[in-house]
Each structure stands twice: as structure tokens, then as C-alpha cells.
Amino acid sequence: MSSRSANAGYDRHITIFSPEGRLFQVEYAFKAISNAGLTSVGVRGKDSAVIATQKKVPDKLIDASTVTHVFRITPFIGCVMTGLDADGRNQVTRARQEAAEFKYKYGYDITPDMLAKRMANINQVYTQKAFMRPLGVSMVIIGWDEERGPQLYKTDPAGYFAGYRATAAGAKHQEAFNYLEKKLKGEGPASVEDTVELAIATLSSVLSANFKAQDLEIAVVTKENPQFRILSTDDIDAELMRIAEKD
């Protein structure tokens, strides 16, 4: 059974199966996410959902206010994109289109789980059709669902998606998962502050860094304020101070 077909070698270039039943292009897309060097986390608490990511400005001459990986998709849903920046912007634009079309067609806002499923289905097409490569990004979505409360979803280049109590994407995602699994053995965080704190603590721990407000990007949805809100540098500063004073 070791006969090589005319497609020998192409299994690494386009999304066709390798002899072991793997899709190398999809696996390489995952590597591209890690290579980008940033890590993001998402945590879902009782009444809130939080996403947090590193903010690394590669050059002092760059206008820091234009560097962002956190995007609003609808008034109640937002995401953090980890991986290749351009692919990330492509997906965000598409997500915004899908959400807008949904609202136009059905008359009500798309829910986080439906948006995640739609984006995951689009990713699946790139793993099955040869004309477009999989995107090198992982999308972590948070949103407020009227009926179900805070929601946290993640989609990846394989077309897989799932809801999470907490999740991570990027270079140190495995370490972040391990950290979060330990911390969330019992009940999850109850208050908004605790949820934000867990997200920041996870990043601090796996990146061995003490963050300043300008090194982080954080966004939240809460029961009190269900609109997707990106925290300002001052807000982040206040949170970091609060955490520091706690100890």
C-alpha cells in the first residue's frame, strides 16, 4: 500500500489528504498562528465575558492607537483575532457582513453561537476546496445573548468551533489552557472584576510578564452593560491597580 500517486507531494501545498488522513495545510495554518508571537485569552464568568490580548507595538514610530487585535462585530458581539493580521482583518470584515445580512434577513441580531458557527462553516470550506487556503487566524468571540447571558466561542482554521468557559489562542495557548484548567476546576469567577482578573492573571503567568496598561488590550460584555466594550488605557490601568492593591 505504499504506492505514490500523481498527487505525491501536493498534500503539503493544498488541502488534500495525506496518507495518514491529515490535512497538512490546516496544520501549517495553526503553526502560522503560533508564529505570530502573541497570545490571547477569553474567560466567561457568571455575568460577564472577557477577552484579553497582548499589545506589542513593533516599532516606536508606529502610532500605537492604530495597533489593535480587538474588533467589534455587532453592538453586542466582539472578537480578538490571533495570528496573521491581514487574515484576521479579512475574517472580521466577513463576520461583520454576515452579522449585518442576518439582521437584514431575519430582523433580529445574530447571536454569538450562530455567528461562531457561520464563521466556522466558512473556515471549513477553505479546508475542502483547493482554490483558497485556510486563514492563519483563530477568532475568539464574546457576546451577550439575551436568553443565555455571557457567551464565549472560539473558531480555528480547521473549521472547528466550540463554546468555552475559558479559552486561549496563539503562541502560548497550551500553557494558558493548562493554567485555566487548574483555576477553573470548581466554580468559575462570579463578579466582573474576578473575570477580568483571571484573564489578566493568565496572560501574566504564561508570559511571565508584569503588564503595564499599554501592553494589554481588554474587552468585556457584562450583565449590567451588555454592549461590547473595549476598555480604554485608563480603564485597564484601574484594573491593574485594583489587582496590585489586592495583594
Next chain:
Amino acid sequence: MDRYSFSLTTFAPNGKLLQIEHALAAVGNGSTSVGIKAANGVVIATEKKTGSSLIDISSLEHMAMICDSIGMVYSGMGPDFRVLVSSARKMAQAYYKTYMEDPPVRILVKELASIMQEFTQSGGVRPFGVSLLLAGVDERGPNLYQVDPSGSYFPWKAAAIGKNMVNSKTFLEKRYNSDMELEDAVHTSILTLKEGIEGQMTEDSIDIGIISIATGVQETDTKPVFKRLTSAEIKDYLSNIA
């Protein structure tokens, strides 16, 4: 947009279609699923493997209802399964629109298999990396079908697909008999899955779906409906196992 006008699945000198064989390897990497056709119904079950305790299990859909009388489970690549679930549901509704009835299982199976075959021949696409088990009840009684990435389909009395299919099939051959009742079939399918599962088997780590033939005495009992067992119901079954 589809710029590939040639097929990516082509014959090797020895006559094999290697992409299909590789797709079957992808199925073999997936969690085991089993199905048993009983005298009065059908059961399908699968192992729900979650890579992390952080995943919200209620968000995962391993077992899908296609229409009232047909359910489907898979082994292999989850994202590919979602596509086929959508197609199957649309097909079932199209059939209903024409005939005002749910499709017989074999008709739905044929159409699904036809779609899967197209992806082994059309330009610029790869075969689906899933094998499906469809369970349903129609005027011929209970049905259990397997559909493979090649588009081949097989009716079974008892079937297993995925990682542990060889051992599971041996296990099923010993225990199957044609007058099995649905309750026994559920019990047997749990035992079959248990053989292959590493670690503890809990009500959250397996998914079971059943459909029983209409047994009702009253008018309202006559329509068989596919249903997924709840965690509580699965827990009951598990507690009856030594």
C-alpha cells in the same frame, strides 16, 4: 471563484483512488461510533471526546436530527460533518415539500451518498473526512445505514466506525441477535463503546440517540421521533452496568 477545473482525486497506477483511502484514514483517527438495529427501533451512539475540561460540552453537536424520523452520527472530521448535516436537513425538507412525508431512510442515504461521491470527482475539492451512521424508521421498519467518504453506503444490523471499529464489530457480532429489543440495544451499544474508551465513561462523555417504531395504541402515538438521550437518562443506563 473555483479556478480548479480538474479533479484532485485521480487513479493511481494500481487502480486505487488514494485520496479516498486517505479520507478513510481520517475517519479511523476519529472517535468510535456504533449503531444497532433492534426489532422495535434503532440506537446510535458515539464517544464525545473533548480535548479540555474548559470546553462547554453543551455547545458540541455530535448527534444530529435530520428530520423527525431520521438521526445521524459520525466518526472523523467534525467540520465536514456539519456540512453534511446541513445538506441532509435541506434534502429532507425538499422531499417533504414534494411528498408531504419524511423521506424513507434509504432515499436520504442515497442522496447524501451521491453528494459525497461528487466530492471525490469534482474539480478542486477533497473527499469528506467522515463516515456517517444514519438511524431511522420508515414504512419498512427500523433502518441503520453507513455512508463512507467514497459515497458507498451499506445497510447494517449493527455497525461500528472510527478508531475502535474492528474490535467493536467483533464485540457486536457476538452479542447481536435479530429479536433484540431497543432497551437491550442501547445497553449493548454502551458496552461496545466502553470497550474502546480510555478512562472513565460518564453521562457527559457519550452521546446516544434512539428512535423506536410506532407502538402507540392511541392516534397520537403513531409517529416515531428521533431523540437524543439526556444526561440523566444516560446516567441511568450507566448505573445498570456492572
